[in-house]
Amino acid sequence: MHTSLIVPPSPLxxxxxxxxxxxxxxKVMSTTVGETAADFLIFNLKFGLTITSLLMGGLLLIVLWIQLKSRQYTPWKYWLAVVSISIFGTLLTDNLSDHFGVPLILTTSLFTIAxxxxxxxxxRSEHTLSIQSIHTRRREILYWIAILFTFALGTAAGDLVAEGFRLGYLTSGLIFGSLIGVIALLYYVFQRNAIASFWVAYILTRPFGASWGDYLSQPVGSGGLGLGTFGTSTLFLVVIVGLVSYLSISHQKWISQ
Known part of the structure; x- marks a missing residue:
């Protein structure tokens, strides 16, 4: 009797x-760091938008090369790529708005289309948008392109609501937080499509985190709490490093079992 054994792909x-x-x-904390770290480099260290964009673009290429060369999920590599792409996505929107004068509503529309x-x-190429099967080079490249556009789109949308519509950072954060709550309700209670729910939530967490980052870091006169970009970035980076370190240890223990 011939038995065919089909072994599913390893989750590694x-x-x-x-x-x-x-x-x-x-994810939310990385979006906050993306907003505040970009401002810190541009204004506090006085690198300016162009130099900061070039530096972070070069760093992003290096980090993504490290991530793409890896043959399996490694927490520090993955999250370093997310933080780097968060900062660069912010800079993409800032360049369009500040250097080229593109209105935020048009920037938001362009990144939505992209x-x-x-x-x-x-x-069309993979017949799925699930992130549970990112195990080919093509899927991973498409994944990171999508992630970049979600960060750029989220930055534009967050700035549009907070600054373009003059609603302020706190109100903007509450609006996007409420939208995330609606998506969570639709998914967990009404069992809506998991993949669509994930990507909509992923997009919304960008303006949500950025709005709270601006609220914490910007001066009181500008509608913030005045903690500064350095203090806010450092606080969230410390938390990110702590959580990623915990995940890395847990991941290694799981592998060794």
Whole structure:
């Protein structure tokens, strides 16, 4: 009797982490760091927008090369890429708005279109947008392109609501937080599509984190709490490093079992 044994792909081959509470906490904090760290480099260290963009673009290429060369998910490599792409995504929007004078509503529209095109190309080539099967080079490249556009789009949308519509950072943070709550309700209570829910939530966490980052860091006269970009960035980076270190230790223990 001939028996065919089909072995499913090892989860170690997937290049992104499991979507847990830790995932969302680090994601939101990385978006905050993306906003405040970019401002710190531009204004506090006086690098300016152009130099900061070039430096962070070069760093992002190095970090993504490290991530792409890895044959399995490694927490520090993955989250270093997310933080780097968060900062660079912020700079993309800032360059369009500040250097080229593109209105925020147009910037938001352009990145929305770019993200939709990325999803269409991804789905047509892979027949799925799930992040639970990022185990080929093509899927991973499409994944990181989508991530870049979510950060750029989130930055533009957050700035549009907080500054363009003059609602302020706190109100903007509450609006996007409420939208994330609606998505969570639709998914957990009404069992809506998991993949669509993930990507909408992923996009919304960018302006949510950025709005709270601005609220914490900006001067009181500008509608913030005045903690400064250095203090806010340092605080959130420390938390990110702590959580990623914990995940790295847990991951190594799981591998060794």
């Amino acid at each position: 081959l997937n290049k992104v982490p499991e979507v847990t509470l830790f995932f969302w906490i680090i 993200l939709i095109i990325t999803f269409v190309l991804w789905y």
